[in-house]
Amino acid sequence: MSKTKELNLKEQIIDAARRVLLSEGYRNFSLRKIAGEIDVSATSIYLHFENKDDLVHTLMEQAIERLNNQLQQVVSEADSPIAKLEALAYEYVRFALKYQREYQIIHLTSSDEMTRYPKEKFRKARKGYEIVSNVLQEGADGGLIAEEKPRMAAYTFWAQLHGVMSVVLSKRLDTRINRQEFIDEAIEHIIDGYKIRTALQTNNK
Amino acid sequence: MSKTKELNLKEQIIDAARRVLLSEGYRNFSLRKIAGEIDVSATSIYLHFENKDDLVHTLMEQAIERLNNQLQQVVSEADSPIAKLEALAYEYVRFALKYQREYQIIHLTSSDEMTRYPKEKFRKARKGYEIVSNVLQEGADGGLIAEEKPRMAAYTFWAQLHGVMSVVLSKRLDTRINRQEFIDEAIEHIIDGYKIRTALQTNNK
Amino acid sequence: MSKTKELNLKEQIIDAARRVLLSEGYRNFSLRKIAGEIDVSATSIYLHFENKDDLVHTLMEQAIERLNNQLQQVVSEADSPIAKLEALAYEYVRFALKYQREYQIIHLTSSDEMTRYPKEKFRKARKGYEIVSNVLQEGADGGLIAEEKPRMAAYTFWAQLHGVMSVVLSKRLDTRINRQEFIDEAIEHIIDGYKIRTALQTNNK
Amino acid sequence: MSKTKELNLKEQIIDAARRVLLSEGYRNFSLRKIAGEIDVSATSIYLHFENKDDLVHTLMEQAIERLNNQLQQVVSEADSPIAKLEALAYEYVRFALKYQREYQIIHLTSSDEMTRYPKEKFRKARKGYEIVSNVLQEGADGGLIAEEKPRMAAYTFWAQLHGVMSVVLSKRLDTRINRQEFIDEAIEHIIDGYKIRTALQTNNK
DNA sequence: GATGAATGAGACTTCATTCAT
DNA sequence: AATGAATGAAGTCTCATTCAT
Secondary structure (H helix, E strand, C coil): CHHHHHHHHHHHHHHHHHHHHHHHCHHHCCHHHHHHHCCCCHHHHHHHCCCHHHHHHHHHHHHHHHHHHHHHHHHHHCCCHHHHHHHHHHHHHHHHHHCHHHHHHHCCCCCHHHCCCCHHHHHHHHHHHHHHHHHHHHHHHCCCECCCCHHHHHHHHHHHHHHHHHHHHCCCCCCCCCHHHHHHHHHHHHHHCCECCCHHHHCCC | CHHHHHHHHHHHHHHHHHHHHHHHCHHHCCHHHHHHHCCCCHHHHHHHCCCHHHHHHHHHHHHHHHHHHHHHHHHHHCCCHHHHHHHHHHHHHHHHHHCHHHHHHHCCCCCHHHCCCCHHHHHHHCHHHHHHHHHHHHHHHCCCECCCCHHHHHHHHHHHHHHHHHHHHCCCCCCCCCHHHHHHHHHHHHHHCCECCCHHHHCCC | CHHHHHHHHHHHHHHHHHHHHHHHCHHHCCHHHHHHHCCCCHHHHHHHCCCHHHHHHHHHHHHHHHHHHHHHHHHHHCCCHHHHHHHHHHHHHHHHHHCHHHHHHHCCCCCHHHCCCCHHHHHHHHHHHHHHHHHHHHHHHCCCECCCCHHHHHHHHHHHHHHHHHHHHCCCCCCCCCHHHHHHHHHHHHHHCCECCCHHHHCCC | CHHHHHHHHHHHHHHHHHHHHHHHCHHHCCHHHHHHHCCCCHHHHHHHCCCHHHHHHHHHHHHHHHHHHHHHHHHHHCCCHHHHHHHHHHHHHHHHHHCHHHHHHHCCCCCHHHCCCCHHHHHHHCHHHHHHHHHHHHHHHCCCECCCCHHHHHHHHHHHHHHHHHHHHCCCCCCCCCHHHHHHHHHHHHHHCCECCCHHHHCCC
């Protein structure tokens, strides 16, 4: 019973944090507000999290985990490596659009906003790369994908996707450009980069 | 002498701001610190900038401008459209690595950290896209680049580059991967995506 | 012509000051606001007034002068000393009610809000006492008013009136008490205190 | 010990506030100074008081309460209604002279300096009037004092006293007039006004 | 576990005043 | 004569964090 309750507060805090993040943005994401949301003293958050960053890290971690799970699933449901890459890309996009704030938070790690992200957590974050990496390897083995260095390729794949979504979410996209078209075009470009290129392929779009 | 001094404080503030940003990161970027740096009252900053965001915007603007100038120059120095794209990509990378904090600040716009970025300033920011866009158009005209939509392609180009540098700067790159190799590989990928693909080309790597 | 303009600015400032005082109260009475009112730099006020207090003093002085003139006039229009006292009291009340902010400002001198009121200006302020004092003397000479010390009596008269208006203007009057009735009653009391008292009364203390 | 300390800061702030008020006057009464006095962060004051006004209100309230207590006591110690009125008047004077700053603060309510004085607190302030009012009623019942409207009379009594002290404390009293004599004279005048007047006098208006 | 009190940093605003031009 | 720039004080608010209970 007490265990339940203990877990509860931590979960409640995380939930409230997500809620605040969603409604107010990171800029206005404060421990006080979170505490207020669940009628708990701000100090109580420190019973479950070392500090604000730690709480944000947890949010990040969970978001990453959710994303990874989604990716894992769509990969398992697609047949060919190329289809898998496409599925990965589109799932990534879907996630970024649906959970914008959380997506953005994931990428806060980078900026000095969130320096202290603990090393151990990076491993979990890296799982996404592995998924991509495996698909690329699978494609390379099957002669469909031209990659001698699947790990590095996973990173470039990932990086390119992130760049695309970053532009989309930052609303820096020219208003004359249709968002979905942009995404489609970009993904096509990115994936094309990994296909074995032959004369036959260049025209098969 | 008088004119000089008048103009000075604003410039001094910007300089100090850049310095603080560089040494302390955005997380610890405070008006007080900036004011302290140049032995000026914090209030004085408000005589030249509406608020903290306004100052940051100015920093962004200047960084963008500098970047754009650099891009413009390298473009003008390269011959072929492909060479120009490459030059653009490498100059972008160079800038991002050299002025990391400023590069990061430019991309703060996106996150809600910096919502209030004024519309008018976006235009200047968009100049980079135009530069790329023009090169792509030029290449398309010359039959070297396969783009019917140079504007959109400019955005995908840009986005992908940003993604790459974002991964690099966030230090999320797997330690087993060499940074420069990663960058080279990624740029090659990205640019390849815009080349006219023929059987001859696929093997010329 | 230049003289005219010079005088103008000073007058304009005073006018604007009065306006601001009226509309915003002393609490929000700021040099900036005054300057803004007449589209002049705040610094310009210092060309005509030593500082904020000096400007306020000027306002006070003018208000006092206006009050004194009014008092002088009503005194000259009344016949008997008693009638004169009454006229003085009612004119004083009328002024306090009509120019509340200015009336209040006159009495700011006292509180440490306005310590530095210059000695020379006190003399002008004292003219009001003289007027009362003269009336009392006149009444004493005529056997109507019991005062051996008209100067002191003038001060008590004045003080009592001020107290009454102070209560009225501070809105501290019980809501069940009618304002005008209170004023009438108080004035009656005050003036009664100066009338010749018979032997019967004077000894019952 | 714990309770003591908890209650302490608020009290300490009030004490420091009173000290600052005393030594520097309302003009220089700043939260920062108060905080400095007791080596406490200025922010801490906001944990106990809504804002500066709230703190001042508290000072006022306590001063009023202290005054009322004094008045209550001297009234209970005097015999006849007339003696009580005199005791009240002299105690009032004593208080005003001894606690000048606090006395002045009490009367800050009026000026727009201190607009936001909360309604509930007025009730406490009104207790002084009740004390006077009761004495007047008692005197009226005993045929010594001529008052059909003791409540209003209490206000006029009060107002007159305040006026007198206001003149005294503002140092506007003519230097040729002895302060104590002035006070004595004024009080005599004021109290005389409430004594039963004979037919001869009452009709000579 | 949980909390209230306190802290110190910081943003932002308004202000009176000074100074150099 | 007039002004813009700068200053320092101050009020107000919000915040992350610490501490003692």
